[in-house]
Amino acid sequence: MRRIGYLLLILIGALNVSATLAEDRLGLQVIADGIFTRAQRPEGSYPSADWRVNGQAALLASFRFTPSLFAVYEGRINHLEGLNDHDPPLSQTTTIGVVQGYLRYTTGLPTGLNLQAGKFGNPFGQFLTRNYADQNPLIGYPLMYTHRTTIRSSQLPANSYDFLRWQARAQPLPGYSTSSGTGSGWLPLINFAYPTGLMAFGSGAKGDYRFALVNSSLSNPLNPTRSGQRVQWVAAGGITPFQRFRLGASFATGPYLDASVSSQLPAGTFWRDFTQRALGVDLQLTLHHFELQSELMFTNFQVPRISQRLGAAGYFVELKHTLTPRLFLAGRWNQLYFDRLRSGITNGERPRFDSNRYSLELGVGYHLSEKLLVKSSYQFNRTVTALEPRDDVVGIQLVYRFDPRNLLR
Amino acid sequence: MWLAFSWCTASIPEICCASGKALIGEAAGCVTVQARHSQGTRLKAFPPRIRCPLAAFIVLGTLTAFLSSSAVWLPSNVNALASAPPNGEFATLRGVVRIESKIQPRGHAINFYSRRGGPAVLPKPAAPINELESVVLYLEDFKAAGAPFPRRSRGVEPTIRQVNETFVPQMLAIQTGETVRFPNDDPFFHNVFSLSGARSFDLGRYPKNQVRSVKFDRPGIVKIFCHIHSHMNAVVRVFDHPYFCRAGSDGTFSIAQVPEGTYTIVAWHERLKPQRQVIRVQPGENVSIDFVL
Numbered sequence: 001m002r003r004i005g006y007l008l009l010i011l012i013g014a015l016n017v018s019a020t021l022a023e024d025r026l027g028l029q030v031i032a033d034g035i036f037t038r039a040q041r042p043e044g045s046y047p048s049a050d051w052r053v054n055g056q057a058a059l060l061a062s063f064r065f066t067p068s069l070f071a072v073y074e075g076r077i078n079h080l081e082g083l084n085d086h087d088p089p090l091s092q093t094t095t096i097g098v099v100q101g102y103l104r105y106t107t108g109l110p111t112g113l114n115l116q117a118g119k120f121g122n123p124f125g126q127f128l129t130r131n132y133a134d135q136n137p138l139i140g141y142p143l144m145y146t147h148r149t150t151i152r153s154s155q156l157p158a159n160s161y162d163f164l165r166w167q168a169r170a171q172p173l174p175g176y177s178t179s180s181g182t183g184s185g186w187l188p189l190i191n192f193a194y195p196t197g198l199m200a201f202g203s204g205a206k207g208d209y210r211f212a213l214v215n216s217s218l219s220n221p222l223n224p225t226r227s228g229q230r231v232q233w234v235a236a237g238g239i240t241p242f243q244r245f246r247l248g249a250s251f252a253t254g255p256y257l258d259a260s261v262s263s264q265l266p267a268g269t270f271w272r273d274f275t276q277r278a279l280g281v282d283l284q285l286t287l288h289h290f291e292l293q294s295e296l297m298f299t300n301f302q303v304p305r306i307s308q309r310l311g312a313a314g315y316f317v318e319l320k321h322t323l324t325p326r327l328f329l330a331g332r333w334n335q336l337y338f339d340r341l342r343s344g345i346t347n348g349e350r351p352r353f354d355s356n357r358y359s360l361e362l363g364v365g366y367h368l369s370e371k372l373l374v375k376s377s378y379q380f381n382r383t384v385t386a387l388e389p390r391d392d393v394v395g396i397q398l399v400y401r402f403d404p405r406n407l408l409r
Numbered sequence: 410m411w412l413a414f415s416w417c418t419a420s421i422p423e424i425c426c427a428s429g430k431a432l433i434g435e436a437a438g439c440v441t442v443q444a445r446h447s448q449g450t451r452l453k454a455f456p457p458r459i460r461c462p463l464a465a466f467i468v469l470g471t472l473t474a475f476l477s478s479s480a481v482w483l484p485s486n487v488n489a490l491a492s493a494p495p496n497g498e499f500a501t502l503r504g505v506v507r508i509e510s511k512i513q514p515r516g517h518a519i520n521f522y523s524r525r526g527g528p529a530v531l532p533k534p535a536a537p538i539n540e541l542e543s544v545v546l547y548l549e550d551f552k553a554a555g556a557p558f559p560r561r562s563r564g565v566e567p568t569i570r571q572v573n574e575t576f577v578p579q580m581l582a583i584q585t586g587e588t589v590r591f592p593n594d595d596p597f598f599h600n601v602f603s604l605s606g607a608r609s610f611d612l613g614r615y616p617k618n619q620v621r622s623v624k625f626d627r628p629g630i631v632k633i634f635c636h637i638h639s640h641m642n643a644v645v646r647v648f649d650h651p652y653f654c655r656a657g658s659d660g661t662f663s664i665a666q667v668p669e670g671t672y673t674i675v676a677w678h679e680r681l682k683p684q685r686q687v688i689r690v691q692p693g694e695n696v697s698i699d700f701v702l
Contacts, residue, residue: 201523289611
């Protein structure tokens with residue numbers, strides 16, 4: 001039923017769009033992409049490699065009611081199989097959804113204050129603003145956005161040992177039991193979150209700011225129709241001392257557990273008592289045909305029955321160099337670090353609650369036309385364990401961005 | 410000395426053509442009067458043989474500076490042939506273009522996320538574009554009879570600005586060998602590029618008040634975009650002959666110095682079906698042609 005509802009929403013949006021095609025107030029874009037990857041599976045697995053297909057089409061529309069007021073709509077159709085075994089998507093099926101839908105009012109004040117209400121991209125960090133396939137110079141996303149750690153929103157650990165067992169969640173490796181690795185609720189450190197709420201943002205000559213009050217956390221966004229809504233505060237800002245360079249910072253805090261875990265909680269606690277906090281720093285530097293983007297994030301989770309806040313840190317550094325009008329090269333280095341468990345392990349060891357990971361993705365992109373882009377990349381993915389399992393990925397992606405009105409001419 | 414001024418005032422309108430004549434003629438006249446008034450007493454200090462070239466130098470210098478700073482509002486069809494005054498060997502093609510077909514409107518900017526480091530306010534809605542100014546009139550498949558084509562004299566470098574996330578103008582017609590300037594007037598980066606066969610380039614990211622330039626050596630249609638703002642687009646039409654012009658805001662156009670012969674004249678708009686007419690040009694005559702797109 002939910003899918004039918006989403007489909008109806010998209011159709012209504014499309015009908016509204018069709019009704020206003022003749023208006024100059026409409027902005028309309030479609031971004032479609034398909035990814036074909038061959039993933040090397042961890043040693044001992046069979047088959048040793050497999051092909052995967054991911055596809056996505058996004059319809060983006062904006063409509064200007066007045067010079068100060070406009071509405072935004074984004075609907076997506078996804079088919080996600082994940083790039084490799086280690087980072088499976090939550091749902092390996094085709095989904096249809098409304099990603100964004102909000103009203104924005106520009107106040108005209110000197111501070112450039114804008115007010116926004118609805119479902120919109122989380123203002124934390126920077127990568128979300130360029131997550132579309134034609135703006136992401138590589139096929140994969142930064143590791144801190146995709147790696148699903150052992151902290152879960154829908155299942156609670158009975159003790160610290162559960163984290164060790166859950167590290168085998170997607171790695172059918174010798175010595176690991178996968179029986180406890182199934183289930184849902186694996187949380188990334190930061191998701192591609194489109195929560196629902198209110199946001200104020202603006203910018204001056206050398207700085208920008210964002211402040212949002214939304215319904216769900218960075219790692220576990222919720223649709224507004226689901227039960228277990230939880231208030232999250234997000235504050236972010238940046239300085240741009242000169243146009244080639246910007247340094248930003250973000251902070252977010254709020255509950256992250258699903259309401260469904262209530263029955264598993266220790267007596268006297270409530271699922272909203274357990275929070276995720278995150279602090280992020282991001283920078284962008286541009287020199288002619290050379291672009292550098294980087295994000296650093298510290299986050300921690302309060303987990304029931306675990307005496308310490310479980311922290312993690314992740315960062316990436318991304319470089320892109322345009323060689324010719326059609327050809328560019330890109331690379332991204334990622335690392336993730338996880339806290340050690342300070343108690344609850346009886347043999348005196350202090351294992352991490354998740355294995356550290358690092359990843360290097362190198363790619364090349366070629367503009368076949370203004371609208372058509374082809375990218376290819378290779379990901380070296382490593383998990384820092386005794387076995388050092390390899391789960392490298394090689395892939396190719398085709399991206400098409402166009403204004404659908406041009407097809408109707 | 411005053412002869413020099415009079416010569417300047419009289420000859421300037423001849424440089425211009427069509428609707429550009431009145432505007433530049435008036436402006437130049439104004440500059441001349443001011444120069445005459447303000448320089449007169451000081452020039453008396455110089456002997457007559459120095460005064461004359463000095464006065465001419467001042468007037469021409471002022472005029473050059475004025476033209477350089479007025480690139481944006483120069484009428485679109487000022488760029489007709491300027492190499493010589495009309496004479497009996499050539500004809501002038503004049504006419505009016507009207508647009509009666511419905512033109513697909515250009516979409517506005519989509520800023521789906523709160524920008525990091527850019528202005529938070531929306532770009533101002535662009536003023537309604539006069540699509541007549543995006544119509545280019547040109548002679549098709551023009552072949553030179555032996556001698557190379559005369560060069561057009563424009564006075565200022567052709568320029569496409571980036572203002573409020575819009576290319577201004579969105580249509581430019583130039584002759585091969587000309588260089589187009591792309592100044593960034595917005596307080597954030599733009600990345601102008603083209604993948605067109607006639608000229609592909611990528612100017613990289615550059616900030617406000619910086620200018621990058623591109624020379625166009627091959628005839629054709631060059632579509633211009635911005636890597637950062639996908640809704641921005643413009644077109645440069647490059648011709649290997651000088652017989653073209655853009656229509657004015659009222660649809661009037663003029664192509665001067667056309668030699669005798671039979672030609673196909675085309676009225677072209679990026680988003681409309683082009684219209685063609687075959688014309689016979691006799692020396693010294695004015696040919697009138699109207700188009701409805």
